[in-house]
Amino acid sequence: MPVALVLVAVALGSVLFHVLSPWWFTPIASNWQYIDGTIIVTFWITGIAFTAVVLFMAYCILRFRHQDGRRAAYEPESKRLEWWLGAITAVGVAAMLAPGLAVWGQFVTVPSGASEFEAVGQQWQWSFRLPGPGGRLGTSDARFISAENPLGLNPGDPNGRDNVLIVADDLHLPVGRPVKALLRSVDVVHNFYVPEFRAKMDLMPGLVSYFWFTPTRIGTFEILCAGFCGVGHPQMRGNIVIEPEADYRAWLQKQQSFAQSSPQGQASNAR
Amino acid sequence: MADASVGGMDAAPIGGAHDAELYHPRSWVTKYVFSQDAKVIAIQYSVTALTIGLVALVLSWLMRLQLAFPGCFDFITAESYYQYITMHGMSMVVYVLTALFLGGFGNYLIPLMVGARDMVFPYANMLSYWIYLLAVIVLAATFFVPGGPTGAGWTLYPPQAIMSGTPGRDWGIVLMLVSLMLFIAGFTMGGLNYVVTVLQGRARGMTLMRLPLTVWGILTATVMALLAFPALFVGAVMMLFDRLLGTSFFMPAIVEAGTHLRHGGGSPILWQHLFWFFGHPEVYIVALPAFGIVSDLISTHARKNIFGYRMMVWAIVVIGALSFAVWGHHMYVSGMNPTFGFFFATTTLIIAVPTAIKVYNWVLTLWRGDIHLTVPMLFALGFIVTFVNGGLTGLFLGNVVVDVPLSGTMFVVAHFHMVMGVAPILVVFGGIYHWYPKVTGRMTNDVLGKLHFWVTFLGAYAIFFPMHYLGLMGVPRRYYELGEMAFVPPSAATLNVFITVAALVVGVAQLVFVFNLVWSLFRGTPAGGNPWRATTLEWQTPQTPPAHGNWGGSLPVVYRWAYDYSVPGADQDFLPQNQPPAARTVPA
Secondary structure, eight states, X not given: OHHHHHHHHHHHHHHHHHHHOSOOOOOOOBSXXXXXHHHHXXXXXXXXXXXXXXXXXXXXXXXXXXXXXXXXXXXXXXXXXHHHHHHHHHHHHHHHHHHHHHHHHHHHOOOTTOEEEEEEEETTEEEEEEOOTTOOOOXXXXXGOBTTBTTOBOTTOGGGTTOEEEESSOEEEETTSOEEEEEEESSSOEEEEOGGGOOEEEXXXXXXXXXXXXXXXXXXXXXXXXXXXSTTGGGOOEEEEEEOHHHHHHHHHTSOBHHHHOHHHHHHHHO | OOOHHHHOTXXXXXXXXXXXXXXXXXXXXXXXXXXXXXXXXXXXXXXXXXXXXXXXXXXXXXXXXXXXXXXXXXXXXXXXXXXXXXXXXXXXXXXXXXXXXXXXXXXXXXHHHHTOSSOSOHHHHXXXXXXXXXXHHHHHHGGXXXXXXXXXXXXXOTTGGGXXXXXXXTTHHHHHHHHHHHHHHHHHHHHHHHHHHHHHOOOBTOOGGGSOHXXXXXXXXXXHHHHXXXXXXXXXXXXXXXXXXXXXXXXXXXXXXXXXXXXXXXXXHHXXXXXXHHHHHHHHHHHHHHHHHHHHHHXXXXXXXXXXXXXXXXXXXXXXXXXXXXXXXXXXXXXXXXXXXXXXXXHXXXXXXXXXXXXXXXXXXXXXXXXXXXXXXXXXXXXXXXXXXXXXXXXXXXXHHHHHHHTTBHHHHHHHHIIIIIHHHHHHHHHHXXXXXXXXXBOOXXXXXXXXXXXXXXXXXXXXXXXXXXXXXXXXXXXXXXXXXXXXXXXXXXXXXXXXXXXXHHHHHHHHHHHHHHHXXXXXXXXXXXXXXXXXXXXXXXXXXXXXXXXXXSOOBOOSOTTXXXXXXXXXXXXXXXXXXXXXHSOO
């Protein structure tokens, strides 16, 4: 009796905790509400499965607990029951996987009109790069990094000259426009994570990774590093300011380009 | 309902191993220290693993103290915090759980359950333990070398693991990799033994489909480990070369604090593939023996045959095979080609089906049973609850797009602790309470056992269930201190204090377990040969504890499957596997 009651309490307590506790998603600020939707579908299906299994166990313990004279049934298997249960499970799994894969299809398909920005991670700070009037990001490599060229832009690539560099400062982006984040690390693995955007991706040294999102809410959001990167990992923070297009333009005007900020950028300019 | 195709109840015993010449110990040292008896080796493995487990428990206390009361403990620096999490994780996954299930339970139970006198290669089996012990000593030594143990996280991701921004870069990481290589070498010796013994050492009549599920779980896990560990081994060799010889297997061009390192052209993501090609099967290397053991505990203590034995065997084999095709779900946000996500999400969620069937069959074994709520049974029930909970949150993380917001957060920590921490450890405890009478000849104390169960089960659930919600909120893992985060409400700090208090209580409860084991060794009620009235062969030995050679004069002959509980018409509610079907051949 007490064992069955505790199991019932565990099942119902878990459900109550889920419903009543104050801890839940932080309000979303990007287009990825589909991700939240898939999570909620998953919570429903898994929640029902968990409660059903635990309550059934509690029932069995209550009903079939040992008493003098009781003898268990002898029932090696029931193919029918096993196949039914397997089929129901497969349906439940498909109900989670199908929307999941559909949303993943969107996640990996960057809209053609998306603008680009680059986030560069190093122990333990964030820097950013935006295309200039030319609209393209120049090539880069960790080999090019020096005091004058902190993000390692290729001095020989003319596309890099007008790129806007934001070293260890806040990034601004316009609201409502899809952006493709290109991610690059000059030392260890980092991860670009803004909880309000839901999306995240590693910065893998040696390659450029990416993901896309559309900021939907004006405000300042904190960028965390979600990939362990050494002792300074918790201090690796940055800010991303989402603002109306006009404010963004005004901010962009005030930023320095590679050519303006670095003799290397000028050298390539002169060429 | 005696389905001959399930149990092969009436089949005449055929085949089986011939009696073998045994190595006989000549002195106290060869009997109890450098022993070649699998049962002694099992105890050596178990005691060593449980000892490291206690160290790992203390490390978890230290990190929980830091998370609940940041800044209150001067000796917990960021460096030492990361060293604690790394050593806790690696110790628990490899040196405690793998060693306990395969080296401990595997060694003790395989020869006894299949009706063999010992493992087939006793000398290699002995070496396996001593190399394991050496690996443990090397691991422990990292606490005492300059710079201390590595703080790279248990996944040891390069480049960070061998760069100076990570603690233990000088000695810790080198010794960690050497220790892992030793562990794998030692495990291989034991692992080959387990596989060959199950396949070649079975008693007459012990067909594969009459094996207890414990043996099926351990066998499959061992085959998997023999295939998976080599990936970790070559990864460790490459990283050692990168660290010591300056090669660049995992190191692209890197600028560290303004200085160009002498590396270039390597791929850090290659390590992640190698690591998780090992790492994901490793989850099932721990889980499958637990699946097997818990099946036997439930069947024995519910006095009912395990429901759907053949499906249970196939589920174990299918899960083992599929688990080699899902490793990419640890790398959804690693920057690998994102189209891999479609494949790995599908394979990962498919595993849920055979796993769910196992869960159904456990609870259907309870249904219409004769449930004895003994201490091993309580732990088995606790396992089902925590495993179902942790398995279901795996459906979140396996479903690629749902993993995107949750990866790298406390949700992941909560998930894997519930599913491969708490759940298998509850089976370890259940298994120890269940077989302790066979190992020592004495029962453990029931009251202490129940106290241990309730505090551990409810406490561990209270630790890890709420932790999911921290991750859902977005709290990242591997943060020495959260500091100010706009999206984290102050109530999260309260929750962290609650979790830490629960962790301290659960930790203290393990002293009750240790005390029970030691006290019962001297004061426990004598158990007799088969206190649980179980069917499997280990309970039918002529002596308890079983003597060297296990079976006295002649090997057992097996006539039936492992689950003849409550057979209609039988005098008692269990028929041992070696009991001939005499009653059935006598004409009425």
